[in-house]
Amino acid sequence: MIHFVVAFDAEARPLIDHFKLKRQHHERSFPVYLGEQHALIVSGAGKIASAAATAHLHGLTGFQHQQVWINFGIAGHPSLPVGETRLCHQVIDKLSKQVFYPQLVIKSPWPSESLFTLDEPDDSYADDALLDMEASSFFATANRYATAELVQVVKVVSDNAEAPINDIPTKQQIIELLAPQVEQLKHFSDSLQQLANQLQPDRRIGEAAAYYQQKFHFSFSQSESLRHLLQQWIALDAAISTDELCRFDAKSSRQLLEKLQQQISDAGQPT
């Protein structure tokens, strides 16, 4: 699942249209939109709102770990032209001085840049970096659920020293700024999803574990051992089917684990 966290409705619109996301009307805390592979939440402006929305979406999509998280939206910059897009390699919370480092491990269509997250709008453009009001708390929250390679911040410049923030862009202007980036954002997020897929446990482990757990009672540590042994068996026989993994009969969970251990010892000998 690819999770988007945006601050404003206008930032959400190009994504909703592109990914054909459906509004979840029963959701009252935040506007939430879901598709088959994508989830989007509109946090509102500011760090607290962004952290709360990120946590809310995590719960709403099943508290899954190692999923893709992207904060997408507009940002200021002292000199970059309006409409330029940047991936953030460093996110600095201006107030707390905390620094976060999204890890950039796939090729990005955009150059990378540092970003300062501010508590209030600032039209001085004193720092040579992007400026926003959400990214630091988004990152700090999402990085609890996913490794830093899967949590990314993508910003499109909406204002700069020549066109400062007091000329607040209209909803339509924001849509026009962000919409041209969505196709590239799709490719970028798909690549991140491929990374995330590498961290997902093999489906057969869950299926076989569920089968055995219906037959026997397992303590927590026994359940962990069961999954570990099934994983090892798959490592030794990549093509093994779930049925084959479920072929053992036993009198108890303990005996089953012993049989699995023996199977792995036998299969692990070089031939």
Added chain:
Amino acid sequence: MIPLVYVEESVRNHPRTESILARHPRASVVPIERYGSIFNHSQQNFRLQKQRPALILANKHGHFVQPAPDAYGVGGNHNWYFSHMLNCLYDCRYCFLQGMYRSAHYLVFVNFESFLDDIDSKIETGKQNWFFSGYDADSLALEPVTGFVANALPFFATRPDAWLELRTKSTQVRQLLEHDPLSNVVTAFSYTPEATWKATEHKVPSIEKRIQAMKKLAENGWIVALRFDPLIEQAGFNDAYSALFEQIFSQVPESMIHSATIGPLRMPKQFHRTMENLYPEESLFVSGLAQTNSMVSYPAEREREMIEWATDELEKHLPGNKIFPNLPS
């Protein structure tokens, strides 16, 4: 290509930083306070980072040169190791670094002079003092980036009691070939047989290319060495290692080979678990390994058998006093 370089503010104006950055004009440069804010930070994934590592340039403070583990010696009086770099260009599935670090970024300490000063302070005159450089990284693979060897050679040229081991799986020997050979610098090449190389040593140059690099060094008067450490279990173990030894010794003159070491695959239980979690599909972490106390290795009897057999087999090609089997007690 290195896409991103994190630079500690304290070394931003170091001449070595500037020269490394000049060689990577397209990389984004990110200033950082301390390398620990990136390297080994929690909530990172070694497997994912390994797919596109960044470079970290930092300053090392103290503990430059450390006593080498007991098993590391090749006949010298004193054995030390140092790590001017952490992590490696290659991606060997059995490598303990992936169990030790959370980060796969290349960390280079640019204050080479501090390492060399500390080496200087450890040399005991009239003794053979060994300094092993390939413990936490490949000594040569990133030489075009770091330029460490180019700095170290003039230093060792004037210190005959200090012996430098460069341990590598690379073919980056140009820097050595451009220098007059030094009798106290040994380039040690690590090998496993063809099937293991293909299955587990991702991005490592082929065996033949490494032999050619080794041969070129030997032809130019440089002393070389062999490292079969770790020995990796495989089907047809004996035949595979016999063929590997034959391939090497048929091309590299024995007279230029300083030593061969043979060591077991061993790792702390926690490293093994981390590596298995990173690559759960990898059969290497399951095949034939056993846990004894806090270590994971091949069963003791098999480990001894592998090492003794490899030692005997090597003796067909090398005098016994050049062979250093590391059989754990």
